[in-house]
Amino acid sequence: MSLTFRLADATLIARPSGALFWPDQGVLCVSDLHLGKSERMARRAGTLLPPYETRETLARLEAEVEATGARRVICLGDSFDDAASLDGLEEGDRLWLTRMIAGRDWIWIAGNHDAGPLEIAGSHRAEVHLAGLVFRHIAQTGAQGEVSGHYHPKARLAGKVWRCFLADRQRLILPAFGTYTGGLWSHDPALSGLMQPDALAILAGGAVARAIPMPR
Template identity: 65%
Template structure:
């Protein structure tokens, strides 16, 4: 139920979950996991949310890893809601994440919520280039052949807003993968200024569904 497309000549799969799979590299990519969001909100005196989002996000990630069996995983930044949330990850979640990471080349891209390394294994980078594609947290308008996250894009279909990928000839922006993550509508000026004419929004849900941006 994925949507297959090409970027910079490479065949990529947008998965219904919001993950990206690059078969030629055996690579799974997710963005904006925001582990620990409920804990961070409570710690800072914000809204109290049921503390289950890390478990739900890990379950979804585990299902995508089981489905694709990737040799490499890239997390495109804001994987933790802040660095304290990384330190406060429950032991059960830490062990589950360690099992998912085991035997895989796992890279954490630095985001604006979690800039800097976290003591949880894997490698930590500002960007990763696997030619011809470059992975970063926030899209750079001066670059092409890039894959990024950050904006949590959402598009409406029949009145319902759904997280979506944004795709044009130059770049792909991934939806937020984590539970409890909000979204930026595709008509927002920040996204309108980034995407070229003819871009697609690929909706997540039961199947990955492309619609005009």
């Protein structure tokens, strides 16, 4: 189901869900949850979407935490759709998230949607350096051993659109984990300019994570 690969000296696992697992460190990493997006859209634009995306995202996240037995969870930014989205969560959803955090080293990395401090358990960081890898929200030119998110990469295969990891020898970009999230095509210049010519797209969202040459 999952796909194992190496980045720098780390052996990592791309999960079909779009989560990343680092067994040696007990780390589960997800990006761009965008919790509270439907509430934010209703608040700002009056656009009404079914308000179930937070629960669906939390259910998938909890399933990954339990399946991997992760001791540390790193959320790579844009975990909340804006700085006010945490306050807009229903009480049951907030308690659900709090229970998941309890007993784990839970790290919230600042994103461009949720750059400010959040009133929720866990530590809040700009980026994290761990055993030769750096975790941050947006990829930086020339970085080595970098794990990031932000772009919500997607690719098309056999007429179907897939969320995907983008991986080369220097960096890894995670897909968006949140339910109400769009995506940026892997052939967009913003992504093709970051990734090396031999980069892979690891397709997520199905029963199996599978790698193909990154569509350009």
